[in-house]
Amino acid sequence: MAWGACALLLLLLVLGAGGGGGVHCLEVTRSRRALQRRHHLRSRAESGATILELRHHGGGGGGGSGKSGGRSREEELGGLFSSDAARVSSLQRRAGGGSWAEDKAAAAAATGRVPVTSGARLRTLNYVATVGLGGGEATVIVDTASELTWVQCAPCASCHDQQGPLFDPASSPSYAVLPCNSSSCDALQVATGSAAGACGGGEQPSCSYTLSYRDGSYSQGVLAHDKLSLAGEVIDGFVFGCGTSNQGPFGGTSGLMGLGRSQLSLISQTMDQFDGVFSYCLPLKESESSGSLVLGDDTSVYRNSTPIVYTTMVSDPVQGPFYFVNLTGITIGGQEVESSAGKVIVDSGTIITSLVPSVYNAVKAEFLSQFAEYPQAPGFSILDTCFNLTGFREVQIPSLKFVFEGNVEVEVDSSGVLYFVSSDSSQVCLALASLKSEYETSIIGNYQQKNLRVIFDTLGSQIGFAQETCDYI
Ligand SMILES: *[C@@H]1O[C@H](CO)[C@@H](O)[C@H](O)[C@H]1NC(C)=O
Ligand SMILES: *[C@@H]1O[C@H](CO)[C@@H](O)[C@H](O)[C@H]1NC(C)=O
Ligand SMILES: *[C@@H]1O[C@H](CO)[C@@H](O)[C@H](O)[C@H]1NC(C)=O
Numbered sequence: 001m002a003w004g005a006c007a008l009l010l011l012l013l014v015l016g017a018g019g020g021g022g023v024h025c026l027e028v029t030r031s032r033r034a035l036q037r038r039h040h041l042r043s044r045a046e047s048g049a050t051i052l053e054l055r056h057h058g059g060g061g062g063g064g065s066g067k068s069g070g071r072s073r074e075e076e077l078g079g080l081f082s083s084d085a086a087r088v089s090s091l092q093r094r095a096g097g098g099s100w101a102e103d104k105a106a107a108a109a110a111t112g113r114v115p116v117t118s119g120a121r122l123r124t125l126n127y128v129a130t131v132g133l134g135g136g137e138a139t140v141i142v143d144t145a146s147e148l149t150w151v152q153c154a155p156c157a158s159c160h161d162q163q164g165p166l167f168d169p170a171s172s173p174s175y176a177v178l179p180c181n182s183s184s185c186d187a188l189q190v191a192t193g194s195a196a197g198a199c200g201g202g203e204q205p206s207c208s209y210t211l212s213y214r215d216g217s218y219s220q221g222v223l224a225h226d227k228l229s230l231a232g233e234v235i236d237g238f239v240f241g242c243g244t245s246n247q248g249p250f251g252g253t254s255g256l257m258g259l260g261r262s263q264l265s266l267i268s269q270t271m272d273q274f275d276g277v278f279s280y281c282l283p284l285k286e287s288e289s290s291g292s293l294v295l296g297d298d299t300s301v302y303r304n305s306t307p308i309v310y311t312t313m314v315s316d317p318v319q320g321p322f323y324f325v326n327l328t329g330i331t332i333g334g335q336e337v338e339s340s341a342g343k344v345i346v347d348s349g350t351i352i353t354s355l356v357p358s359v360y361n362a363v364k365a366e367f368l369s370q371f372a373e374y375p376q377a378p379g380f381s382i383l384d385t386c387f388n389l390t391g392f393r394e395v396q397i398p399s400l401k402f403v404f405e406g407n408v409e410v411e412v413d414s415s416g417v418l419y420f421v422s423s424d425s426s427q428v429c430l431a432l433a434s435l436k437s438e439y440e441t442s443i444i445g446n447y448q449q450k451n452l453r454v455i456f457d458t459l460g461s462q463i464g465f466a467q468e469t470c471d472y473i
C-alpha cells in the first residue's frame with residue numbers, strides 16, 4: 001500500500017492498512033473520535049450457528065479526557081499491565097502443573113455464535129460477551145485459561161463494581177445450588193487441583209468454591225446450575241459459580257466465562273450442542289465494531305479473508321485448562337529471528353504476548369534495527385522497547401508474524417505490533433514482553449490476536465488461524 005493511501009488511524013492502538021514488504025504504514029494523528037458509543041451486546045443464530053457478540057472490555061475507561069476516576073491513562077494502563085503480569089506468572093504455575101486458581105481453589109452439532117466486544121468501556125483490557133443466565137443477562141470476560149464460569153450473585157457480601165444488575169438466584173426458578181456430593185463438585189476439585197472443598201452445613205451441604213488468583217483477586221461462592229442461553233441456544237443445568245465475594249480487575253463485568261480445557265468449562269458442558277469447537281474474532285479496542293465468539297464448527301459463518309491454517313495442539317497431561325501449540329518461528333518485517341520458543345499458550349485473557357527471554361531479546365534486537373530511525377523513549381511497565389513518535393506524520397511498522405508447528409504462518413494485525421502508552425505518541429512501545437526465565441511458558445496474548453479468526457477444535461486437537469476483520473456489527 002502506498003504511503004498516501006495509508007488508512008487514517010487514530011490515536012490509541014490504531015491500525016494501518018497491511019502493506020507489502022513486511023511493513024505496515026501508520027499515520028499518527030492526535031485526532032480523537034468519540035470512542036465511547038454505547039452498544040448493547042447482541043447475539044444471534046445464523047445458519048444454525050450460535051454467535052455471541054464480543055467487545056473489547058477495558059482500557060482508559062472514561063471519555064475523551066484521558067482521565068478516569070482521577071487516574072491518568074498511564075496510571076490505569078500501569079495497573080492493567082501489572083494485573084497482566086500477575087496473570088502471566090499465575091499461568092506459569094498452572095502450566096507447570098500448579099494451580100491457576102491459586103490455592104484452595106475449590107471446595108469443594110448445532111453451532112452457536114456469540115458477539116464478543118472489546119471491554120474498553122468496562123475498565124479491563126479483555127473481551128466480553130453477554131449471555132443469558134436464568135432470567136437475566138450477564139456480561140462476562142471470555143477466558144480460555146479458566147475452567148469455571150462465575151458471575152457475581154445477589155445478595156453480595158463483597159462485589160466489584162458491576163454495570164447492570166447482579167444475578168439474583170431468588171428470581172430464577174431454574175436455579176439450584178449443587179450439593180457437595182455432586183460430580184461437578186468433584187470435578188471442581190480436580191480442575192483446581194485442590195484438596196477437598198468446604199461444604200456448607202445443613203442436610204444437603206452445598207459445594208462452595210474459592211478461586212484465588214495470584215494478583216490478589218478472587219471469587220468465592222457456591223457452585224450452582226441454571227439455564228444458560230447463548231444466542232437462542234439454551235443449555236439447561238449449566239454449572240457455574242455463584243460468587244458472593246469477588247474482587248479483582250474484572251471491570252464492570254458480571255464475571256468470567258471459562259472456555260478452557262476441562263470438564264467444567266463451557267466447551268465441555270456444551271459438547272452435545274457444539275462438538276467441542278469454538279472460535280473468536282477479537283475486535284480492535286477502540287473500534288466501534290465488535291467481534292464474535294462462534295460456538296460450534298460451522299465455518300460458513302466466519303468472514304475470514306485468508307484460508308484457515310491449522311496447527312496441532314500440544315497435549316500435556318499436566319497442562320491444566322490451557323491450549324498449547326508449538327511456536328517454531330517469529331519474523332519481524334519478513335526477517336526470521338531466532339525462534340526456539342517451543343510450547344506456547346494461546347490465551348484470550350492475557351493482554352500482551354510474553355516470550356521467553358532468549359526469544360524476546362532476539363525479536364527486540366531485530367525490531368530495534370528495523371525501527372532505528374525513530375528515537376527511543378523510556379520503557380513502560382512490562383514494555384521495555386519504546387519510542388517517541390511525536391512529530392512523525394507516518395511511521396513504518398515492521399510486520400510481526402508467528403510461525404507455528406506445521407509451517408503455519410500467522411501475521412499479527414498491524415494494530416497488534418505497537419502499544420500507544422501516551423495519546424500524544426511520545427511513548428509508543430513494542431507490544432511484547434519478556435518472561436523472567438527461559439523455563440517459563442510463552443503466552444500469545446489477545447493484543448496480538450486482534451482481527452484474526454482463532455479456532456479451537458478441542459476434539460480434533462488443533463487450533464486454526466485466519467485473517468478476519470472483526471466487524472460483527
Ligand atoms: C448426596 O447426599 C444426599 C443427602 O445425603 C443424598 O440423598 C444423595 O443421594 C447424594 N447424592 C449422590 C450423588 O451421592
Ligand atoms: C512440539 O514440539 C515438541 C518438542 O520439539 C515435540 O516433541 C512435539 O511433537 C511437538 N508437538 C506437536 C503437536 O507438534
Ligand atoms: C518527544 O519528541 C518531541 C519532538 O522531538 C519532543 O519535543 C518531546 O519532548 C519528546 N517527548 C518526550 C516525552 O521525550
